[in-house]
Amino acid sequence: MYRYDTIDKEFVADRANEFREQVGRRLAGEITEEQFKPIRLMNGLYLQLHAYMLRISIPYGTLNAAKLRKLAWIAKTYDRGYGHFTTRTNLQLHWIKLKDAPDILEHLAEVEMHAMQTSGNCIRNITADPYAGATSDELDDPRVWSEAIRQWATLHPEFSFLPRKFKIAVSASAKDRTATRIYDIGLAMRRGRNGELGFEVMVGGGLGRTPYLSHTIREFLPTRRLLSYLEAILRVYNRHGRRDNPWKARIKILVNQLGAEEFARQVEEEWAKSDHELVDLPDIELARIRGHFAKSFETLPARSEAFEAAKAADPEFARWTRHNLHPHKAPGYAIVDVSLKTPGLTPGDASSEQMELVADLAERYSLDEARVNYQQNLILPHVKLEDVPAVWRELKAAGLATPNIDLVTDIIACPGLDYCTLANARAIPIAQQIAERFADDEKAEEIGELKIKISGCINACGHHHVGHIGILGVDKKGEEFYQVTLGGSGAEDAALGTILGPALPYEKVAEAVEQLVEVYLRERKDGERFLDTFRRTGVAPFKEAVYADVH
Amino acid sequence: MPTYIKLTQDGLTTVEDPFTFVADDDQYIPPGDVILSLARFQTDGERLLSEGRAVGVRVTADETVESLAYDLPRLSVVALEFPKFRDGRQYSNGRLLRERYGYEGEVRAVGDVLREQAQFMLRCGIDAFEPADGSTPEAWAHAAGRFRHVYQRAADERVPAFVLRAERQ
Amino acid sequence: MKGLTANRLIDGEVVFWNAGEWVERFADIEMFEDAAAAEAAEAHAKAQPTVVVDPYLMDLVEIDGVWIPVAYRDRLRALGPTNHLQHGKQAEGGKVVETLQHAHTAARSTGRINLIKRK
Ligand code: HEM
Ligand code: SF4
Numbered sequence: 001m002y003r004y005d006t007i008d009k010e011f012v013a014d015r016a017n018e019f020r021e022q023v024g025r026r027l028a029g030e031i032t033e034e035q036f037k038p039i040r041l042m043n044g045l046y047l048q049l050h051a052y053m054l055r056i057s058i059p060y061g062t063l064n065a066a067k068l069r070k071l072a073w074i075a076k077t078y079d080r081g082y083g084h085f086t087t088r089t090n091l092q093l094h095w096i097k098l099k100d101a102p103d104i105l106e107h108l109a110e111v112e113m114h115a116m117q118t119s120g121n122c123i124r125n126i127t128a129d130p131y132a133g134a135t136s137d138e139l140d141d142p143r144v145w146s147e148a149i150r151q152w153a154t155l156h157p158e159f160s161f162l163p164r165k166f167k168i169a170v171s172a173s174a175k176d177r178t179a180t181r182i183y184d185i186g187l188a189m190r191r192g193r194n195g196e197l198g199f200e201v202m203v204g205g206g207l208g209r210t211p212y213l214s215h216t217i218r219e220f221l222p223t224r225r226l227l228s229y230l231e232a233i234l235r236v237y238n239r240h241g242r243r244d245n246p247w248k249a250r251i252k253i254l255v256n257q258l259g260a261e262e263f264a265r266q267v268e269e270e271w272a273k274s275d276h277e278l279v280d281l282p283d284i285e286l287a288r289i290r291g292h293f294a295k296s297f298e299t300l301p302a303r304s305e306a307f308e309a310a311k312a313a314d315p316e317f318a319r320w321t322r323h324n325l326h327p328h329k330a331p332g333y334a335i336v337d338v339s340l341k342t343p344g345l346t347p348g349d350a351s352s353e354q355m356e357l358v359a360d361l362a363e364r365y366s367l368d369e370a371r372v373n374y375q376q377n378l379i380l381p382h383v384k385l386e387d388v389p390a391v392w393r394e395l396k397a398a399g400l401a402t403p404n405i406d407l408v409t410d411i412i413a414c415p416g417l418d419y420c421t422l423a424n425a426r427a428i429p430i431a432q433q434i435a436e437r438f439a440d441d442e443k444a445e446e447i448g449e450l451k452i453k454i455s456g457c458i459n460a461c462g463h464h465h466v467g468h469i470g471i472l473g474v475d476k477k478g479e480e481f482y483q484v485t486l487g488g489s490g491a492e493d494a495a496l497g498t499i500l501g502p503a504l505p506y507e508k509v510a511e512a513v514e515q516l517v518e519v520y521l522r523e524r525k526d527g528e529r530f531l532d533t534f535r536r537t538g539v540a541p542f543k544e545a546v547y548a549d550v551h
Numbered sequence: 552m553p554t555y556i557k558l559t560q561d562g563l564t565t566v567e568d569p570f571t572f573v574a575d576d577d578q579y580i581p582p583g584d585v586i587l588s589l590a591r592f593q594t595d596g597e598r599l600l601s602e603g604r605a606v607g608v609r610v611t612a613d614e615t616v617e618s619l620a621y622d623l624p625r626l627s628v629v630a631l632e633f634p635k636f637r638d639g640r641q642y643s644n645g646r647l648l649r650e651r652y653g654y655e656g657e658v659r660a661v662g663d664v665l666r667e668q669a670q671f672m673l674r675c676g677i678d679a680f681e682p683a684d685g686s687t688p689e690a691w692a693h694a695a696g697r698f699r700h701v702y703q704r705a706a707d708e709r710v711p712a713f714v715l716r717a718e719r720q
Numbered sequence: 721m722k723g724l725t726a727n728r729l730i731d732g733e734v735v736f737w738n739a740g741e742w743v744e745r746f747a748d749i750e751m752f753e754d755a756a757a758a759e760a761a762e763a764h765a766k767a768q769p770t771v772v773v774d775p776y777l778m779d780l781v782e783i784d785g786v787w788i789p790v791a792y793r794d795r796l797r798a799l800g801p802t803n804h805l806q807h808g809k810q811a812e813g814g815k816v817v818e819t820l821q822h823a824h825t826a827a828r829s830t831g832r833i834n835l836i837k838r839k
Contacts, residue, residue, distance in 0.1 A: 007700045007712045014698045022667070027730065029770040031684075038637060039667060047773060049797050050808055051732035080807050095807070097731035121637065151702045151712065157674035158646055158705065161639025239615065239643050273651065278704050284720060285713040346803045417793060418801035428803045478792060 001062050001369060002147050002292040004112040011154070012109040015116055019043050020102035027099070042122065042160075044090075044115030045101050048419050052096040054104060055118040060128035060146040060170070061089035061372040061379075065363035068370055070111040072355035078104055083355070085340060085348045087412060087463055088167070089127050089372040090118055094419050116154065121162045121249075123153035123234070128170045129177045130373035133293055134381040136329035139189045140197055142172040144290045145226060148281055152227050159234045163241035164249035166234070167206075179374060179490035181205050181213045182466060184251045185233060190220060198222045203233060203263065204255030207460035211496050212252040215260035217267060224286070228279040232271035236263070295367055295382065300332025304385035317392055319441060320403035325388070332385050336366070338378040338395060339402040339410065343435035346428050347413040348376030357398045365391050374463075374490075376412055377405065408450040408517065409435040412463055416456030416473060417480070423456035425473025425480035425506070430454055433510035438517075447517055450530045451489075466490035468531045469516060470497045471509060480506045486516070486542055487534045498539055501547050515545040555659070556688050558678040563688040563695070570607055570628060586630055589614050592622070600625055609661065612640045616647050623654045631677065633662035642675040649676035649706035669695035676706030721787055722758040723749040725797065726765060726775035734797045734809070735772065737761055742772065745809065746798035747816040751780060751787055786819040795820050 004012075019039075026036040040046075044055040056071065063071075071091055075083045078100045079093040086092055096104070108114055118125055126149050128142040129135070149168060153159070159166075169178040172189035180186030186202040198220040205214030221229050233251075242248045255263045281289075311318040326335040338358060341347050350358075358378055362370040365387045371379035378400075383391055395401040404410045411434060414420065416427030431454055438444050453467030457474075464470035470485035482504050485497030504512055517530070519541050524533045534542070552567040559566070570584045575591055580599070586607035587596060599606050607628025608619060619629065629648060631641040641660070648654040659679035660672050666686040673695050680691060701709045724737035735742040736749035743749070752758035758777050765775035779790040789795050799820050800808015810817050 005716070007715065010699050011702075011712075014700075018697045027770065033729075033769060033773055035636075035665065035667075035684075047727055047732055049793070050734060050800060051727075080804075082804075094801075099730050121639075154702050155670075155698065156703060157671040157701075158642040159639070160671055161637050161642065161668075163639075235643055239640055243638060243640075281713050282717055284717045288716060288720075417796060418803055421793075423793070426802060428801075432803070478790070480792070 001064055002059075002143070002289065008112065009109070012112070012114045012116075013106075015043075015114060016102060016105040016109050019105055023098060023102050038120055040098075040101075041119040042117060043101070043105065044118035045096070045098070046119060048094060048415075048421055049417075050419065051094065052098055052101065053419065054093045054096045054101060054115060055086070056091045056093070056108060056113065056115045057118045057125045058089050058091060058113075058372050059150050060126055060132070060143050061130050061374075062132075062143060063362070063370045063372065064368045065359040065370070067111045067113055068355050068359035068362065070107060070113070072352040072359065074104055074107055075355070076352040081353075082349050082351045084346070084415060085350065085372050085376045085378070087374045087376060087414070087461060088125055089130075089374060090125055091372075092415070094415070119165075120160075121164050121166075122160045123149075123156065123162075123166045123168065126150050126153070126168050126170065127178050127183075127374060129173055130371045130379050131177060131326065131335055131381065132172070133295060134328050134333075134335050135173060136327060137175060138172040138329075139191060140172050140223075141290070141293045142170040142187075142189065143293050144286065145172075145187070145189075145199075145223065146170045147289050147292075148227065148286065149230065152230070152279075152281075156234075159238055162234070162238055163243045164246060164251075166237075166251065168230075174492070176490075176492045176494070177373065179463070179466065179494070181494035182207055182211075182463070182490060183214065185230065186214050187226070189223075192220050192222075196222060199226060201229065201233075203267075204252040204260070206250050206252040207463060207465050208250070209247055209458050210252070211460065211465040212256060213494050213496065214252075215255060215263075217255075217260060217264035224280055224283070225276060227281060228274060228276040229267075229271055231279050232267050232274060235270055236266045240266075297330035297333060297382070298384070300330070300384065300386075302331040304332060304388075307385040307388055310389035316403075317389060319445065320392055320401055321388070323403045323405045323407060323445070324401075328382065330382075334383050334385055334388055336380040336383045336388065336391060337373075337405045338380060338400050339404055340377050340400070341404055341410045341435065342399055342402045343409050343439040344432055345399075347411050347431050347435075350378070354398055354400060357394065357400070361391055361394060374412075375405075375410060377410070403441055404444055406449045406451065407444045408438045408447050408452065409444055411435060411452045411454060412467070413454040414456050414462035416454075416462075420456055422459060423473060424458075424475035425456055425482065427454040427456040427462055427471075427473060430471060430473075430482065430506075430509050434513050437510050437514055447521065448529055450517070450520075452513065453488075463490060464488075465496045466494065467497060468529075468534070469513060471513075474503050476503065482506070482509045484509075484512060484516075484546075486539060487531065489531060493531075500539060501543050504546075512546045516542050519545045556680040556682065556686070556691055557657070558673070563692045565688055570605070572609065572630075584627070586628055589618065596622070607657070607659075610641075610644060612638050616644045616652070620652055623648070623652055623656075626654075626656055628657045628659055628679075629654065630659045630661045633660060633664055636663045636665045636668055638663075641677075642671060645672070645675035645677050646706045666691055666694040670697060674701070674705040674707045674709065721780040721782075722752045722755070722777045723780050723787075723789070724752075724758065724761050724765060724775060724777055725749075725794070726772035729769075729771060729773050732773075736798075737765060737775075740764070745812070745816075746788075746820070747814065752777075783823045784819055786816055788816070788820050788823055795823065 128146040169183040182205040187199040201218040202214035324337040366380040413427040413431040417423035454471040455462035455464040466488040484500040488497030584605040605627040609630040738750040799810040
């Protein structure tokens with residue numbers, strides 16, 4: 001993975017010092033809360049319901065053992081011994097004290113981490129395919145480009161006060177594991193006619209109050225022109241995005257007001273006027289970054305007898321391998337998904353002990369790498385097949401071997417009203433109730449792929465618009481109600497969900513999900529996922545089942 | 552005479568401001584050097600310049616520097632107005648003035664100008680400041696020099712990390 | 721009936737106003753029957769920008785003989801998150817905490833506008 005050089009190290013150290021000084025000025029009353037708020041937000045520090053919340057950046061979701069251990073230690077030392085991994089592959093700590101925040105940033109800097117630009121109207125943490133560098137279906141390692149973007153975006157002097165926040169996702173496989181279509185800019189790598197690599201550039205996706213899937217404004221951008229092209233997009237947005245109303249300030253609104261074609265024309269015009277060579281990284285720098293991500297794998301047989309024997313001997317292990325393993329590009333290796341979705345617990349939460357365990361496993365079995373994905377799970381990307389049984393045993397002992405990746409209990413949920421000041425309703429208990437209803441692994445497996453996503457308010461941090469079943473907390477006269485949508489997807493077949501019907505009360509949601517699943521099981525044809533059945537039948541049979549007693 | 556902070560050969564220092572700002576509804580244009588709104592410049596600029604005065608234009612965040620392109624060589628100051636420190640449009644205007652139009656006169660930040668933004672402003676080609684937070688040139692220089700490194704080229708002379716790295720290899 | 725609340729600047733802790741002091745337990749909050757007195761306290765709090773952030777008045781309602789916040793969000797602030805009952809103010813227990821925990825239904829959200837602004 002990318003390792004900081006002196007420049008990077010001094011940069012995050014300078015940032016921590018700057019923040020220490022700014023916190024000092026705030027505590028001394030030299031700056032007002034109004035002036036301080038954007039400063040703390042640009043360092044990932046929010047004020048939430050119960051305390052401050054620190055959002056720590058995990059660039060493109062990549063971690064090593066030292067980083068994960070440090071996160072565990074920070075959670076234990078300055079928080080309550082747990083953290084929440086988010087849909088943007090950041091880690092949120094919910095019980096932080098303002099006075100500790102500068103120390104925490106310093107501790108993060110020791111392991112080449114920071115909380116810069118995890119909030120505020122700037123270019124946020126870059127997300128990339130969590131299987132990068134491990135999956136066989138990628139054209140290139142998207143992290144090379146993500147790291148290039150990360151550095152370019154860091155304290156960008158022109159783009160630190162955009163109309164609104166700005167999120168970029170990079171994918172390099174046909175399979176979209178980063179939800180590129182719902183990003184301000186989604187970059188999907190493509191191979192050009194002459195074999196060279198480039199990006200399809202998609203702009204204007206986003207969820208929130210007005211959800212949009214993005215538009216492709218350029219089919220093919222040669223990879224080495226990436227940064228200058230991004231600079232052109234950001235400049236058009238910075239100058240012309242709306243600033244009078246924060247709800248209309250995202251780039252998606254500009255793109256849709258101008259029309260994608262006109263927006264593309266303006267970007268191309270701006271790009272044509274700029275000197276690309278001044279912005280784009282020279283090959284030598286790209287090669288330096290690339291070198292950091294190179295990994296060498298042992299030459300192993302594609303099949304591991306020990307692994308096969310363990311599967312044959314233990315159906316529980318076999319079940320877990322069916323859902324939590326993904327093929328690796330190197331023979332004899334596997335990608336291991338570590339579920340943070342134990343039914344009954346909080347989706348995306350990990351205790352310090354669990355983080356430490358995953359750190360140990362990463363070090364011992366996964367070439368010192370771990371990942372976070374937007375489904376709020378962890379990943380050990382490079383595990384030898386023969387080691388998988390041992391890894392599973394240790395995960396299981398720590399409560400981390402739930403065999404449910406992409407199943408009904410692998411639920412995305414934002415913190416909701418349990419933590420978030422913006423929430424209308426709680427999200428976590430809804431996730432818990434649903435997961436408990438489907439806690440039987442066999443049942444969950446029979447149901448198959450089903451992505452449930454829950455947000456506590458219209459900001460859509462839990463991606464509810466793109467859930468196969470999406471659940472949105474709304475406030476009806478002060479009571480928690482939930483609007484259900486069906487048929488959304490954040491993957492290659494991206495789509496926004498359709499509203500099922502009137503919002504349901506808190507007590508009814510888990511039952512409704514069960515009814516929806518029953519309809520699917522009844523209606524499905526061979527090999528159909530929930531989403532496929534829904535797309536075929538439409539909303540009617542589902543609606544009928546849930547609102548039957550209302551008729 | 553009022554003062555402001557300016558980047559000179561000696562670094563950031565306090566200098567006296569010879570310019571008077573003429574608001575759109577001011578009937579009377581005082582003698583001497585003036586800064587006008589864009590609209591006012593379009594009506595009165597020619598005449599004032601022909602009187603041998605130094606003339607500057609104050610550009611609001613809604614205005615774009617493209618509309619000044621042909622007049623830039625004759626302008627002594629372009630004042631970029633920050634309605635709120637969170638409004639980042641003037642950073643683009645600053646860079647365009649320097650990098651695209653090669654403007655060499657003073658680019659001054661006016662309005663809600665706070666020291667936390669000092670580095671961004673300098674990097675976007677702004678070389679004069681009317682701080683709204685009472686910052687001294689020392690405080691301004693301290694804030695602007697916070698970071699030993701930068702990651703991207705902009706309108707200033709700072710050498711980005713990727714260039715330093717390539718030189719080292 | 722109203723009560724005054726805020727988050728403490730230095731650590732973000734939820735605090736409640738009682739006769740010029742900020743206290744941590746909701747059970748110790750001062751209740752204002754008189755709107756003018758409540759507003760005077762709020763003005764006082766707003767003049768303490770280095771002590772608290774975003775002070776605001778919340779409506780209280782009497783349930784089972786105990787006065788608690790009307791808004792569900794304010795109840796959670798007085799308790800802690802419902803997914804970790806060992807964290808936050810609720811860990812201490814007691815009659816007021818129990819009333820807050822069991823008063824689910826009568827919630828009505830107010831003060832929300834103030835809260836939205838804070839983020
Ligand atoms: C707890 C404090 C949080 C606050 C105050 C917050 C605030 C917001 C707001 C205001 C938006 C809407 C922005 C807009 O459309 O302009 C938003 C969107 C989003 N948030 Fe959060 N959020 C929080 C936590 C989270 C968490 C925990 C996650 C991940 C689970 C997350 C992921 C996202 C994502 C993915 C979006 C994007 C939707 C889009 O592109 O429009 N946020 N957030
Ligand atoms: S969706 Fe709403 S409730 Fe959930 S974290 Fe985002 S802002 Fe908070």
